[in-house]
Amino acid sequence: MSVQTWLERHAQTLVGSLGRLSQQPVATLMTVTVIGIALALPLLLGVFLNNARTATAQWNQTFDMSVYMDKKATPSRTQALAKELRSRPDVAAVRVITAAEGLAQFRSASGFGNALDALEENPLPDALVVTPAPAASTPEGMAALEAAIRTEADVQSVQADTEWGKRVQAILGVLRRIVWLTGALLALGVLLVIGNTIRLDILNRRSEIEVMKLVGATDGFARRPFLYTGIWYGLGGGLVAILPVEIAVLLLAAPVARLAGAYGSQFRFLGLGVAEGGMLLAGALALGWVGSWLAATRHIRGIDPS
Numbered sequence: 001m002s003v004q005t006w007l008e009r010h011a012q013t014l015v016g017s018l019g020r021l022s023q024q025p026v027a028t029l030m031t032v033t034v035i036g037i038a039l040a041l042p043l044l045l046g047v048f049l050n051n052a053r054t055a056t057a058q059w060n061q062t063f064d065m066s067v068y069m070d071k072k073a074t075p076s077r078t079q080a081l082a083k084e085l086r087s088r089p090d091v092a093a094v095r096v097i098t099a100a101e102g103l104a105q106f107r108s109a110s111g112f113g114n115a116l117d118a119l120e121e122n123p124l125p126d127a128l129v130v131t132p133a134p135a136a137s138t139p140e141g142m143a144a145l146e147a148a149i150r151t152e153a154d155v156q157s158v159q160a161d162t163e164w165g166k167r168v169q170a171i172l173g174v175l176r177r178i179v180w181l182t183g184a185l186l187a188l189g190v191l192l193v194i195g196n197t198i199r200l201d202i203l204n205r206r207s208e209i210e211v212m213k214l215v216g217a218t219d220g221f222a223r224r225p226f227l228y229t230g231i232w233y234g235l236g237g238g239l240v241a242i243l244p245v246e247i248a249v250l251l252l253a254a255p256v257a258r259l260a261g262a263y264g265s266q267f268r269f270l271g272l273g274v275a276e277g278g279m280l281l282a283g284a285l286a287l288g289w290v291g292s293w294l295a296a297t298r299h300i301r302g303i304d305p306s
Contacts, residue, residue, distance in 0.1 A: 010224070017228040031197050031233060036240025038190050039284060042183035044245050047271060049175050055260075055267050065146060065160040067128040073154035078126040081152060085128070090136035090145050095129040125156060139169060187287055194233050194291030198226050202299045210305040219300050226296040227289060234288020238281040246271055 021028045069078050075098065082094045132145055142160055149158050202209065209222050249271035260267040272280070 013224050014228045014231075017225045018232055020225075021229065021232055028236075031193065032236035032240055034193055035190050035233060035237025035284070036243070038186045038193070039237055039241035039280070040244045042179055042186055043241055043272075043280060044248060045175075045179045045182060046276075047245060047249065049172070049179055051256075051269055052175070053172060054270070065130040065132070065142075065149065065158055067130055067149055067155060068157045068159075069126040069128070070154045070156045071125050073126060075126065077154050078128070081154070082128055084152075085130055085149070088145075088148075090133050090141060091130060092133045093131040095131075097127045097129060099124045099126050187283075190234075190237065190284075190287045191291040191294070194230050194288055195295035197233065198230055198292045198295040199299055201226065201229065202296065202303075206303060209300060209303050213303065213305040219297070222300050223293070223296040226300075227292050230288040230290075230292020230296075231285055232288070233292075234284040234286070235281065237288070238284030241280065241284070242272065242277060 067081075069081075078096060078098075082096050085091050085094045130145070130149065132142060136142065136145055146158050146160050149155060212222050249269060253269045256267070256269040
């Protein structure tokens, strides 16, 4: 058999399986809708999780490090260290606060202006406020950056509160596991739905399959149209799953933007990208093929035309 003939037969089976589904529009629509709803739930949770990760990544200023220089360090040394840190890939920005600026800020915030006037000299050192890059705004990245800064000359101390970041990362880790577990359970449900639908289809066409086997058709040949039927179910379910997710994104985009704007953030609620949509459809196709293959292989093998 030539490659062209093989492709033509598969194309005929592909179109023929779609034609059979179109002859039962109500039953097909119900099956596809059930599959779409099962796929939409973990997909929607995944979209929320990705937006949560994006939002927390934009809060990296919460993880700013305060670097206090030694009192003996000269202003030129402070500027040199700031320039050095700005060149690091794990640093987004560095702000220099001179001792005079620090004292002025403390005077304004504390209200101890008269008491501070009694001081003979400024007790505060020069300081740097280091903002890590988004990729380094993790507990591990912060620890590595803090350790590197501590080794610099003329650095007296480094203060970084990473506990909040650790809690956020821990929460996101738990949510990620929940999304994966939910997705796995619902993927199993999709396999069962497709497998049971294919099983019923095989029972309805048992006589046809017996005739095919009597004239010499192999199990693989008899199984082929059911595999393409499963693929159509998976593809239809994937397309249906995208619809509620996009509707949810449209409904939430404006309220989330207003909430972010109230906190001075430019965060925008994002939906599925092209890559995520493609992965969803590919996964749905795979589930359709696997579910139909398992059901068709088992039940067609058990049909004995004699």
